[in-house]
Amino acid sequence: MVTMAVEERTILIREFDALRDCAGAEAVETMCEVGASGSGKLFLFTDLMGDPICRVRHSPAYLMLVAETGGATKEIVGLIRGCLKTVTCGKKTPRNGKPPVPLYTKLAYILGLRVSPSHRRMGIGLKLVTRMEEWFREKGAEYSYMATEKDNEASIRLFTGRCGYSKFRTPSILVQPVFAHRLRLPHRVAILQLALADAESLYRRRFSTMEFFPRDIDAVLGNSLSLGTFLAVANGGGPGEQEVTSANWAGTESFLADPPASWAVLSLWNCKDVFRLEVRGASRVKRWLASTSRVFDRAFPWLGIPSVPDLFRPFGFYFLYGVGGHGPDAARLVTALCAHAHNLAKEGGCGVVATEVASCEPLRVGIPHWRRLSCAEDLWCMKRLGEDYSDGSVGDWSKSLPGPSIFVDPREI
Structure with a gap:
C-alpha cells in the first residue's frame, strides 16, 4: 500500500501502522459509540486480538487511515477503513433467449469512520473520507458506498451533505x-x-x-x-x-x-x-x-x-x-x-x-428475529466516483431502483 499523508491544522492523515498504532486506534474505537441506539440499548463493537484492521483484511484490497495530531505529543484522534471489490450492479438479457448475465463494476466500501469526541466538528471526518476516496479512484473504483444507522444524523450530514453521497438502499438487519x-x-x-x-x-x-x-x-x-x-x-x-x-x-x-x-x-x-x-x-x-x-x-x-x-x-x-x-x-x-x-x-x-x-x-x-434487537431500516449511501464502464448499458447505478434482493458480503460486516 502507498503511504498517504497531509498535514493541516496540526492533523496528519496517514496510513495505519500496525507496529505503533494499534493502541491508539483501539482507544478511538472505545471512545466512539457504535451500533444501534434507542430504547435503552446500545451495541458496542470490540475488535479482537488488538488488530483494528482485521475487519477489512479479508477483502481483495483494503486500506486503513488514521488522523494524528501533530506536535511533540502525537495522538490518534480518528480512523477510517476502506476496501474494494468487483460486484454485480445490474444484468443484461441476451436476445437469443439465454439466461441474463451479470454486469460488474468495481465498488469501494467505507467502513468504520471514527473521530474522537474531543476532536469532532474540526473537519477531520471529511479529511479522512476525502483521502480514502483518492485511494479508491487510484485503484479504479467506479462507486463508493457506506452504511450507517438511519438516525445517525451526524454521519448522514457528512456523507450526503458534504461528500456528495445519496441515499441508496435501506436493508434490514435481523x-x-x-x-x-x-x-x-x-x-x-x-x-x-x-x-x-x-x-x-x-x-x-x-x-x-x-x-x-x-x-x-x-x-x-x-x-x-x-x-x-x-x-x-x-x-x-x-x-x-x-x-x-x-x-x-x-x-x-x-x-x-x-x-x-x-x-x-x-x-x-x-x-x-x-x-x-x-x-x-x-x-x-x-x-x-x-x-x-x-x-x-x-x-x-x-x-x-x-x-x-x-x-x-x-x-x-x-x-x-x-x-x-x-x-x-x-x-x-x-x-x-x-x-x-x-x-x-x-x-x-x-x-x-x-x-x-x-x-x-x-x-x-x-427469517426468525427479535424486533427489539433488529434494525428495520439500515441506510446505505452511494456516490459515483468514475465515468468509465465496462459495459455502456450500465448507466448510473447510484440512481437505479432497488430490486427484491441484495447479496451482503460478510467480509464487510
Missing part, C-alpha cells in the same frame, strides 16, 4: 438470540452441507445477477471464517419426491437440472473470531429477567422457552449470508436453515445469529 436450548428442525426437511465447489456453482448459476453479488464468491466461500453452505429441501414429503441425503447427492449440476419444487440455501460466517458485540444501557430489572429466563431454559429445555442470552458482556455471533431459495415452500425451508444455524451458533458459544437482507426480500418472512 437478529435472533441464541437460546440455551437447541431448536427443533421442521419435519421432513433435509439439510445438506455443500462442498465448496458445489456451493460456488450454485451461487454463480442462481444468484450472480443479484445486486452486490461479489465476483470473487469463491474467495468468500473458501475463507477461513466461512463455516459452510447449507441447502434445505423437502425430504420425501410428497408424491414422487425423492429423499435427499448426502449419500445420493449428485452435485449442483444434477440438482439444478431437475430441482425440487422448493429449496433454500444460506452460508454461515464466523464473526465471533473478528469482533464482539455488547449491549449497554439495560436496567437491572431487565438483566435479572434475562438471567431468570436462561435459568428456566437450562432447567427445562424441552419447553423451548425463548430465553435471553447474556448480551450485557462482550459476545460473539454468526452471520447468515447468501440467503436465497426458490419455490412456494422456500420461506419455510429458510426457517429450517436458520434453526440449523442457531444450533451451530449455540455449539460455537455465540450470543446471537444475524443477517441483513433487502427490505423487500421475499424470504424475509422465513
Whole structure:
C-alpha cells in the first residue's frame, strides 16, 4: 500500500501502522459509540486480538487511515477503513433467449469512520473520507458506498451533505438470540452441507445477477471464517419426491437440472473470531429477567422457552449470508436453515445469529428475529466516483431502483 499523508491544522492523515498504532486506534474505537441506539440499548463493537484492521483484511484490497495530531505529543484522534471489490450492479438479457448475465463494476466500501469526541466538528471526518476516496479512484473504483444507522444524523450530514453521497438502499438487519436450548428442525426437511465447489456453482448459476453479488464468491466461500453452505429441501414429503441425503447427492449440476419444487440455501460466517458485540444501557430489572429466563431454559429445555442470552458482556455471533431459495415452500425451508444455524451458533458459544437482507426480500418472512434487537431500516449511501464502464448499458447505478434482493458480503460486516 502507498503511504498517504497531509498535514493541516496540526492533523496528519496517514496510513495505519500496525507496529505503533494499534493502541491508539483501539482507544478511538472505545471512545466512539457504535451500533444501534434507542430504547435503552446500545451495541458496542470490540475488535479482537488488538488488530483494528482485521475487519477489512479479508477483502481483495483494503486500506486503513488514521488522523494524528501533530506536535511533540502525537495522538490518534480518528480512523477510517476502506476496501474494494468487483460486484454485480445490474444484468443484461441476451436476445437469443439465454439466461441474463451479470454486469460488474468495481465498488469501494467505507467502513468504520471514527473521530474522537474531543476532536469532532474540526473537519477531520471529511479529511479522512476525502483521502480514502483518492485511494479508491487510484485503484479504479467506479462507486463508493457506506452504511450507517438511519438516525445517525451526524454521519448522514457528512456523507450526503458534504461528500456528495445519496441515499441508496435501506436493508434490514435481523437478529435472533441464541437460546440455551437447541431448536427443533421442521419435519421432513433435509439439510445438506455443500462442498465448496458445489456451493460456488450454485451461487454463480442462481444468484450472480443479484445486486452486490461479489465476483470473487469463491474467495468468500473458501475463507477461513466461512463455516459452510447449507441447502434445505423437502425430504420425501410428497408424491414422487425423492429423499435427499448426502449419500445420493449428485452435485449442483444434477440438482439444478431437475430441482425440487422448493429449496433454500444460506452460508454461515464466523464473526465471533473478528469482533464482539455488547449491549449497554439495560436496567437491572431487565438483566435479572434475562438471567431468570436462561435459568428456566437450562432447567427445562424441552419447553423451548425463548430465553435471553447474556448480551450485557462482550459476545460473539454468526452471520447468515447468501440467503436465497426458490419455490412456494422456500420461506419455510429458510426457517429450517436458520434453526440449523442457531444450533451451530449455540455449539460455537455465540450470543446471537444475524443477517441483513433487502427490505423487500421475499424470504424475509422465513427469517426468525427479535424486533427489539433488529434494525428495520439500515441506510446505505452511494456516490459515483468514475465515468468509465465496462459495459455502456450500465448507466448510473447510484440512481437505479432497488430490486427484491441484495447479496451482503460478510467480509464487510
